[in-house]
Amino acid sequence: MRSITFRLASLFALATLLVLASIAYFLSRSVETHLAEMDWTEIYGKWQLTSNLVQQIRTPADKKAFPALLQSALVGHPYLSVAVDTQAGATLFASSHFSFPAGHAAAAANGQPQFASMLTWQRHGDVFRGIAAKTASAEPGGPIYIIRIAVQTEEHRRFLAHFHHMLLLALLFGMSTSAGLGWFIARRGLLPIRHMAGVAGKISASQLAERLEIDSVPQELHDLAIAFNDMLARLENAFQRLSDFSADIAHELRTPINNLIIQSQVALSQNRTNDEYRDTLASNLEEFDRLARMISDMLFLAKADNGLMTTEQADVDLTNEIGHLLEYFSPVMEEQNVKVVMSGTGRVRGDRIMLQRALANLLSNAITHTPPGGAIQVRLQQQAQQLQIAIQNPGQGIPQEQLDRIFDRFYRLDPSRRASPDGAGLGLAITQSIIRAHNGTITVTSRDGMTIFIVTLPMQ
Template sequence: MKSLSLTTRISLLFAVAAALVLLVTSYFLTQKVEAHFEEEDRIELNGKLELVRNLFTQASNSKTLDRLPQQLDDALVGHHGLAVVVTDATGNIWFATSGADFPGTLLQGCQARPATCTDGTLHQWVQNGVSHRGMAVSITAGSGGPYTVAVAQDIEHHALFMDTFRSVLGIAIALAALATAGLGWVVTRWGLLPLRQVTDTVAGISAERLGARLPSSGLPAELMPLTTAFNAMLARLDDSFRRLSEFSSNIAHELRTPISNLMTQTQVALSSARDKGEYKEVLYSSLEEYERMAQMVGDMLYLAQADNGLLTPGQESVNLGDETHGLFDYFEAWAEERGVSLALAGSATVPGDRLMLRRALSNLISNAIRHTPSGQTVRVSLAMHGDKAVVAVENPGPEIPAEHLPRLFDRFYRVDPSRQRKGDGAGLGLAIVKSIIDAHGGLIQVVSTRQATRFQLTLPALTG
């Protein structure tokens, strides 16, 4: 089943809402008109009852009482649709106009309790298909009584008017609902024009046009949060596609070099007969390339685990000072070879995975040694600040331009991509450090000046 468009839905809702409002309004209007007619009939009937009551009050003796029917006839001349009946105390009809056909309960009720039948309660009934409205009261003549007087008014013209009134209202409501639906469709379509413009813009966005953005001005306030969120999503996608493209290119580049080396060495080894020592040297050289590729593949798998939330660090107590001392011992020979000294200050203990944190520190320290000029010192400082532990690895060396700092933790990213640094790794070390720190709920920052470059780790510390 095809779903309705938003324009059609809003138009129908407009029509339904308008119809409901008009129905409620017509209901109260109908009630008001009916109450008006009822009040008019009440006034008319009360006037006739007052006329009859005055005539009976003036009948002070039997002689004047005998002339009363004629006086009633004369008084009621010209009142079409009005019926009057008067009964005596025994229930016999004393006077009645033509067409006076009252329900028995109306007269009998007043005859049974004449002392209380004085308020003229309004009654309505249908007799022979004609609607009537009337009332009955008990009165006393000057020379006797009591008498029961009932007056009724033919209200068929009121009923016909109300039927016509209801029909006209029904037609008006139906036409108003249709008109509201039509106008609602036009207004809604015009009001949703900015949304269609946004849709057209979005439809034109592809992997090749991720730089396109939705307009951020001239839109209704309701669409501004959507536009802002969508533009932010496009920016993230654009950045992700760019990084993915660079990542693929870097993988191909990093794998091409060792594979090319392996092919060249193998071709040279096969080009002529060689002795056992030469073949052994070729195999050792190939082994270095294999180790390099294995290390890169292992690092990539590690980062893939981090991307999928599979790095779950333990919660043992890790003394960062002891781990740093151990790494200093490990890197001591390499540092001496490069003429770099190592220094540690402070202490800190954090909860986490010892091997993961040791790997993060190892990557930072090896990176610092690699970029420190001969005769300089790599400094590692540890400190506790409340519930945080701060680790700083600082090395003197050339300043890293500010535009490169935000991307230092990207995979395969190098500040100088033209340099082919054999033995320096594939550019995944800092990305691994960030993934480890993120897994521990920490933060990594880098600051570079002309004097030194400083990597700072902030980790949750042990509490209690």
């Protein structure tokens, strides 16, 4: 795209051109009219003079003296053509610059000539303006004479040409001046944008905390600056999460690997019986299992992050799936003396395995956090085009300020349980990814010793 400076400067120049050109047009039109009026004044004056002289012809002697009389009256007007003819066509007087178009005499007006009856014609490359009108003399019988007057407009045309030339120069000068001014003004006006670009250019991954000062930016750029700052905030947040995540991964992997190293070192420090070796290997295997699960969970989340998670579209009967899960969990529930009350039915379209995994995570959390003797409630409820699944369990609950963090990776309420075998804090993160991949939502509330997770899934 062309630079804004260039475009503004061109628009300035164009606007000036338009304004100046229309002014020039009206100026030259009025100058032309004025010149025509000046020609008319001169022609009419000479007509009056000639007509006056014609009216004074009374005798043949007067008629004879007439040409000399008129000649002397016209001295000093080289651009003037004057002709006086009888109506029959005999010439009484003709000036040396004699130049009339054919038929001019025949078109002679009766009485006073008018400005409107002035003719314009060309001859020998020159332009003339003139009139023809009749006047009666004072001779017996009152014969009528045709008087024709014309002026050569060369001088006026030269003036006009010069005038047009000057107008053109003024136009070009005005245009280039305003283009230059436009360029200057645009550069000045765009200074804040370059300032913004300067600030943006200084921001790197390690300086994501940098922000544009909204007040130092002109009003027109406020929205841009705000959007820019919002983008930085999002980037900073995502970047922070990413670095937290890497730190967490390192931390989470360190504990089981340290365990493995210590167990192996202890086993190797002296001779052991076969049983002791078997115990060590079995315990190592458990540790490896946990590591493998954690790694595959992390891979799953990484895929979900990159939109690589593919969900199959099948009819899933959630009543059924939850039933199967409760069967699967029944030994643990018995052991912990916890029971589940289920109500409602529902089916959705989605990926059966994934939905199963999401629900299993929620159920196992609920079972783990329900005190002995407690009852978990699972409610399926259809609302318009959505299915709502509520899983509610009694227990200590989750403090309000931690509610929105429990979906974060590796986040667990009780840090001392970090090494616990039941999870690395990835369960809810995975559940959330799965629900989101199904265009659903998951929320949690916890108060008065009741924790409720509510999953909403579209039914189509």
